[in-house]
Amino acid sequence: GQNIDQPTEMTATEGAIVQINCTYQTSGFNGLFWYQQHAGEAPTFLSYNVLDGLEEKGRFSSFLSRSKGYSYLLLKELQMKDSASYLCAVSDSWGKLQFGAGTQVVVTP
Amino acid sequence: DGGITQSPKYLFRKEGQNVTLSCEQNLNHDAMYWYRQDPGQGLRLIYYSQIVNDFQKGDIAEGYSVSREKKESFPLTVTSAQKNPTAFYLCASSTTSGIYNEQFFGPGTRLTVL
Numbered sequence: 001g002q003n004i005d006q007p008t009e010m011t012a013t014e015g016a017i018v019q020i021n022c023t024y025q026t027s028g029f030n031g032l033f034w035y036q037q038h039a040g041e042a043p044t045f046l047s048y049n050v051l052d053g054l055e056e057k058g059r060f061s062s063f064l065s066r067s068k069g070y071s072y073l074l075l076k077e078l079q080m081k082d083s084a085s086y087l088c089a090v091s092d093s094w095g096k097l098q099f100g101a102g103t104q105v106v107v108t109p
Numbered sequence: 110d111g112g113i114t115q116s117p118k119y120l121f122r123k124e125g126q127n128v129t130l131s132c133e134q135n136l137n138h139d140a141m142y143w144y145r146q147d148p149g150q151g152l153r154l155i156y157y158s159q160i161v162n163d164f165q166k167g168d169i170a171e172g173y174s175v176s177r178e179k180k181e182s183f184p185l186t187v188t189s190a191q192k193n194p195t196a197f198y199l200c201a202s203s204t205t206s207g208i209y210n211e212q213f214f215g216p217g218t219r220l221t222v223l
Binding site: 004008030031033041042043044045048050089094095096097098099100102 | 140150157159199205209215
């Protein structure tokens with residue numbers, strides 16, 4: 001089985017940086033996804049890591065360390081529209097995703 | 110435009126009734142998935158299908174049933190045996206070739222049992 005842990009909520013000020021950590025224990029690993037989900041809407045893809053290291057995409061970056069079972073999502077230059085839930089999901093050997101409970105990010109003015 | 114559609118967006122049902130949620134995709138994806146999301150929780154896998162006419166139980170399949178008669182369609186039936194069916198239901202699809210298997214999600218159906 002798989003266990004995915006991420007903080008429940010984080011609050012940050014507009015323009016600041018926030019780092020959302022995700023730790024996982026898996027019986028198979030085929031990559032780690034980060035999704036953004038606004039309330040009542042579908043999750044949308046943010047990033048994918050399968051090799052160790054940092055992937056940068058505009059204001060969002062994601063890091064993976066497979067040996068430590070650890071990833072983080074870095075959100076820079078926070079905007080009010082970034083207020084959402086951020087889901088960490090690990091892909092197993094069969095392509096199924098196991099999701100964490102999500103981290104609610106609250107951006108304040 | 111390619112994508113995944115789910116209908117209806119909101120659904121109300123009386124206790125003891127079965128209800129079917131629709132999911133259609135035109136992305137030519139082989140794999141399709143059904144998830145349930147409760148407030149403050151992540152997505153939990155109900156059923157998935159990697160090919161037509163075949164499907165597998167996920168982590169919380171009890172009280173649900175599915176069919177996969179066409180590649181484009183993967184309807185979910187919430188039966189009266191599901192003890193707590195009120196939730197947000199999300200359908201997703203993905204390719205099955207290679208390592209990279211991003212799942213694309215439909216807009217979701219919010220089911221409320223009265």
